[in-house]
Amino acid sequence: MAQMHVDVLLFASAAEAVGAPRLTLALEPGAVVGDAVQAARDRAGAVGLPDGVLVARNEAYARLDDLLGDGDEVAIIPPVAGG
Amino acid sequence: MSTPQRIVDRPVDLAGLVASVTHPGAGAIVTFAGTVRDRNQGQAVTGIEYSAYRSMAERELAAILVEAEQRLPGLRAAAEHRVGTLDVGEPSVAIATSHPHRAEAYEGNRYVIEELKRRLPVWKRELYVDGTREWVAAAPAVEAGR
Numbered sequence: 600m601a602q603m604h605v606d607v608l609l610f611a612s613a614a615e616a617v618g619a620p621r622l623t624l625a626l627e628p629g630a631v632v633g634d635a636v637q638a639a640r641d642r643a644g645a646v647g648l649p650d651g652v653l654v655a656r657n658e659a660y661a662r663l664d665d666l667l668g669d670g671d672e673v674a675i676i677p678p679v680a681g682g
Numbered sequence: 683m684s685t686p687q688r689i690v691d692r693p694v695d696l697a698g699l700v701a702s703v704t705h706p707g708a709g710a711i712v713t714f715a716g717t718v719r720d721r722n723q724g725q726a727v728t729g730i731e732y733s734a735y736r737s738m739a740e741r742e743l744a745a746i747l748v749e750a751e752q753r754l755p756g757l758r759a760a761a762e763h764r765v766g767t768l769d770v771g772e773p774s775v776a777i778a779t780s781h782p783h784r785a786e787a788y789e790g791n792r793y794v795i796e797e798l799k800r801r802l803p804v805w806k807r808e809l810y811v812d813g814t815r816e817w818v819a820a821a822p823a824v825e826a827g828r
Contacts, residue, residue, distance in 0.1 A: 608735065610733065610735055610803070610805060611733060611805035611807075611817055612805075612817045649817075649819075651819075655735070655738055655803070658735075658737055658738040658741055659738070659741070660801075674735055674738065674803070676735065676803050677805065677817070677819075678819045679799075679800070679801065679802060679803055679804055679805065680799075680804065680805050680806045680817075680818045680819065681732075681734075681739075681763055681774075681775065681798055681799055681802040681803075681804030681805075681806075682716045682763075682774065682775050682795060682798055682799040682802075682804075
Protein backbone atom coordinates (compact mmCIF):
# COMPACT_ATOMS: atom_id res chain seq x y z
CA MET A 600 0.00 0.00 0.00
CA ALA A 601 1.14 3.52 -0.72
CA GLN A 602 2.71 5.55 2.02
CA MET A 603 0.86 8.53 3.45
CA HIS A 604 2.36 11.97 3.63
CA VAL A 605 1.73 13.87 6.83
CA ASP A 606 2.92 17.37 7.69
CA VAL A 607 3.98 17.96 11.28
CA LEU A 608 3.90 21.56 12.47
CA LEU A 609 6.07 22.55 15.41
CA PHE A 610 5.67 25.63 17.52
CA ALA A 611 7.52 27.63 20.14
CA SER A 612 9.89 25.51 22.25
CA ALA A 613 9.05 22.39 20.21
CA ALA A 614 10.20 24.11 16.99
CA GLU A 615 13.41 25.13 18.74
CA ALA A 616 14.02 21.60 20.00
CA VAL A 617 13.58 20.08 16.55
CA GLY A 618 15.31 22.95 14.75
CA ALA A 619 12.55 23.39 12.19
CA PRO A 620 8.95 24.62 12.12
CA ARG A 621 7.72 21.76 9.94
CA LEU A 622 8.50 18.15 9.11
CA THR A 623 7.05 16.13 6.26
CA LEU A 624 6.75 12.45 7.10
CA ALA A 625 6.09 9.41 4.95
CA LEU A 626 4.13 6.95 7.10
CA GLU A 627 2.63 3.55 6.49
CA PRO A 628 -1.15 3.24 6.29
CA GLY A 629 -2.55 2.64 9.76
CA ALA A 630 -0.18 5.14 11.37
CA VAL A 631 -1.61 7.13 14.26
CA VAL A 632 -1.05 10.63 15.64
CA GLY A 633 1.37 9.22 18.19
CA ASP A 634 3.64 7.95 15.41
CA ALA A 635 3.99 11.49 14.08
CA VAL A 636 4.77 12.74 17.58
CA GLN A 637 7.40 10.03 17.99
CA ALA A 638 9.01 11.06 14.69
CA ALA A 639 9.25 14.63 15.95
CA ARG A 640 10.61 13.38 19.26
CA ASP A 641 13.31 11.43 17.41
CA ARG A 642 14.36 14.54 15.49
CA ALA A 643 14.50 16.59 18.67
CA GLY A 644 17.47 14.53 19.75
CA ALA A 645 19.03 15.16 23.12
CA VAL A 646 17.20 18.44 23.70
CA GLY A 647 13.90 16.60 23.70
CA LEU A 648 10.41 17.92 23.18
CA PRO A 649 9.08 19.93 26.11
CA ASP A 650 7.06 18.12 28.75
CA GLY A 651 3.31 18.17 28.48
CA VAL A 652 2.92 18.62 24.74
CA LEU A 653 -0.55 18.31 23.31
CA VAL A 654 -1.26 17.38 19.74
CA ALA A 655 -3.71 18.53 17.13
CA ARG A 656 -4.80 16.88 13.91
CA ASN A 657 -6.18 19.15 11.19
CA GLU A 658 -6.52 22.08 13.61
CA ALA A 659 -8.40 20.27 16.38
CA TYR A 660 -7.01 18.70 19.55
CA ALA A 661 -6.49 14.98 18.98
CA ARG A 662 -5.55 11.79 20.80
CA LEU A 663 -2.33 9.89 20.25
CA ASP A 664 -4.25 6.84 19.03
CA ASP A 665 -6.27 8.74 16.41
CA LEU A 666 -5.69 7.33 12.92
CA LEU A 667 -3.91 9.50 10.38
CA GLY A 668 -4.91 9.98 6.75
CA ASP A 669 -2.89 11.03 3.73
CA GLY A 670 -2.38 14.80 3.72
CA ASP A 671 -3.22 15.28 7.38
CA GLU A 672 -1.62 18.11 9.29
CA VAL A 673 -0.43 17.26 12.79
CA ALA A 674 0.67 19.98 15.18
CA ILE A 675 2.89 19.55 18.23
CA ILE A 676 1.56 21.97 20.82
CA PRO A 677 3.79 22.77 23.79
CA PRO A 678 2.07 24.05 26.95
CA VAL A 679 0.03 27.04 25.82
CA ALA A 680 0.44 30.46 27.39
CA GLY A 681 -2.09 32.82 25.86
CA GLY A 682 -3.71 35.72 27.66
CA MET B 683 -20.48 39.26 6.57
CA SER B 684 -16.94 37.93 6.63
CA THR B 685 -15.61 36.16 9.68
CA PRO B 686 -13.66 38.58 11.87
CA GLN B 687 -9.97 37.90 12.40
CA ARG B 688 -9.50 37.36 16.11
CA ILE B 689 -5.76 36.70 16.13
CA VAL B 690 -4.30 40.06 15.19
CA ASP B 691 -0.92 41.69 14.49
CA ARG B 692 -2.13 45.15 15.50
CA PRO B 693 -3.16 46.56 18.87
CA VAL B 694 -6.32 44.92 20.13
CA ASP B 695 -9.45 47.01 19.53
CA LEU B 696 -11.42 46.91 22.76
CA ALA B 697 -13.74 49.70 21.62
CA GLY B 698 -14.52 47.76 18.46
CA LEU B 699 -15.27 44.63 20.49
CA VAL B 700 -17.60 46.61 22.76
CA ALA B 701 -19.39 48.01 19.74
CA SER B 702 -19.84 44.52 18.33
CA VAL B 703 -21.66 43.25 21.45
CA THR B 704 -23.69 46.40 22.07
CA HIS B 705 -27.42 46.12 21.36
CA PRO B 706 -30.64 47.54 22.78
CA GLY B 707 -31.34 44.43 24.88
CA ALA B 708 -28.01 44.58 26.67
CA GLY B 709 -28.16 45.90 30.21
CA ALA B 710 -24.52 45.16 31.04
CA ILE B 711 -21.26 45.15 29.13
CA VAL B 712 -18.15 43.69 30.75
CA THR B 713 -14.69 44.23 29.29
CA PHE B 714 -11.40 42.52 30.06
CA ALA B 715 -7.91 43.43 28.91
CA GLY B 716 -4.89 41.28 29.70
CA THR B 717 -1.72 43.38 29.68
CA VAL B 718 2.02 42.75 29.72
CA ARG B 719 3.25 42.94 33.31
CA ASP B 720 6.70 44.30 34.19
CA ARG B 721 7.61 41.44 36.53
CA ASN B 722 7.09 37.70 36.50
CA GLN B 723 8.33 35.39 39.22
CA GLY B 724 10.81 37.95 40.48
CA GLN B 725 12.32 38.84 37.12
CA ALA B 726 12.07 42.26 35.49
CA VAL B 727 10.28 41.86 32.15
CA THR B 728 10.69 44.35 29.30
CA GLY B 729 8.25 42.78 26.85
CA ILE B 730 6.66 39.59 25.59
CA GLU B 731 6.81 37.92 22.18
CA TYR B 732 3.53 36.16 21.39
CA SER B 733 3.22 33.54 18.66
CA ALA B 734 0.32 31.31 17.62
CA TYR B 735 -0.78 28.36 15.56
CA ARG B 736 -2.81 30.91 13.82
CA SER B 737 -5.41 28.94 11.88
CA MET B 738 -6.20 26.70 14.84
CA ALA B 739 -6.21 29.62 17.29
CA GLU B 740 -8.80 31.37 15.12
CA ARG B 741 -11.00 28.29 15.20
CA GLU B 742 -10.51 27.67 18.90
CA LEU B 743 -11.26 31.25 19.92
CA ALA B 744 -14.37 31.27 17.72
CA ALA B 745 -15.46 28.00 19.38
CA ILE B 746 -14.91 29.41 22.88
CA LEU B 747 -17.08 32.45 22.10
CA VAL B 748 -19.86 30.21 20.77
CA GLU B 749 -19.63 28.00 23.88
CA ALA B 750 -19.95 31.03 26.15
CA GLU B 751 -23.03 32.20 24.25
CA GLN B 752 -24.58 28.74 24.42
CA ARG B 753 -23.93 28.35 28.16
CA LEU B 754 -25.42 31.74 28.96
CA PRO B 755 -28.42 32.44 26.71
CA GLY B 756 -28.61 36.13 25.86
CA LEU B 757 -24.83 36.56 26.03
CA ARG B 758 -22.89 38.16 23.20
CA ALA B 759 -19.14 37.67 23.33
CA ALA B 760 -16.26 39.05 21.28
CA ALA B 761 -12.49 38.77 21.74
CA GLU B 762 -9.13 39.36 20.11
CA HIS B 763 -5.64 38.09 20.91
CA ARG B 764 -2.58 39.91 19.60
CA VAL B 765 0.62 38.25 18.40
CA GLY B 766 4.07 39.79 17.91
CA THR B 767 6.32 41.68 20.31
CA LEU B 768 4.50 43.72 22.94
CA ASP B 769 5.86 46.25 25.41
CA VAL B 770 5.06 46.36 29.11
CA GLY B 771 1.57 47.74 29.62
CA GLU B 772 0.26 46.82 26.18
CA PRO B 773 -2.85 44.63 26.05
CA SER B 774 -2.33 41.19 24.53
CA VAL B 775 -5.94 40.09 24.82
CA ALA B 776 -9.29 41.89 24.97
CA ILE B 777 -12.73 40.45 25.64
CA ALA B 778 -16.14 42.14 25.62
CA THR B 779 -19.36 40.46 26.73
CA SER B 780 -22.88 41.80 26.93
CA HIS B 781 -26.04 40.40 28.47
CA PRO B 782 -29.36 41.76 29.67
CA HIS B 783 -27.98 41.30 33.23
CA ARG B 784 -24.57 41.87 34.78
CA ALA B 785 -24.07 38.50 36.48
CA GLU B 786 -24.11 36.67 33.16
CA ALA B 787 -22.01 39.35 31.45
CA TYR B 788 -19.29 38.85 34.10
CA GLU B 789 -19.59 35.08 34.06
CA GLY B 790 -19.37 34.90 30.29
CA ASN B 791 -16.34 37.15 30.21
CA ARG B 792 -14.59 35.02 32.82
CA TYR B 793 -15.42 31.86 30.89
CA VAL B 794 -13.80 33.23 27.74
CA ILE B 795 -10.52 34.25 29.40
CA GLU B 796 -10.18 31.02 31.39
CA GLU B 797 -10.88 28.77 28.40
CA LEU B 798 -8.60 30.88 26.20
CA LYS B 799 -5.73 30.48 28.65
CA ARG B 800 -6.33 26.76 28.82
CA ARG B 801 -6.84 25.96 25.13
CA LEU B 802 -5.72 28.68 22.73
CA PRO B 803 -2.58 27.53 20.85
CA VAL B 804 -0.62 30.68 21.71
CA TRP B 805 2.84 30.88 23.25
CA LYS B 806 4.82 33.62 24.86
CA ARG B 807 8.46 34.30 25.40
CA GLU B 808 9.36 36.87 28.00
CA LEU B 809 12.14 39.35 27.32
CA TYR B 810 14.23 40.29 30.34
CA VAL B 811 16.25 43.37 31.25
CA ASP B 812 19.54 41.46 30.82
CA GLY B 813 18.71 40.66 27.17
CA THR B 814 17.80 37.02 27.75
CA ARG B 815 14.44 35.52 26.86
CA GLU B 816 12.53 32.43 27.98
CA TRP B 817 9.44 30.53 26.93
CA VAL B 818 6.77 30.83 29.57
CA ALA B 819 4.94 27.66 30.56
CA ALA B 820 1.35 28.28 31.48
CA ALA B 821 0.05 27.23 34.85
CA PRO B 822 -0.60 23.47 34.96
CA ALA B 823 -4.07 22.41 33.95
CA VAL B 824 -5.12 21.85 37.55
CA GLU B 825 -4.34 25.52 38.18
CA ALA B 826 -6.51 26.70 35.28
CA GLY B 827 -9.37 28.85 36.40
CA ARG B 828 -7.50 30.48 39.25
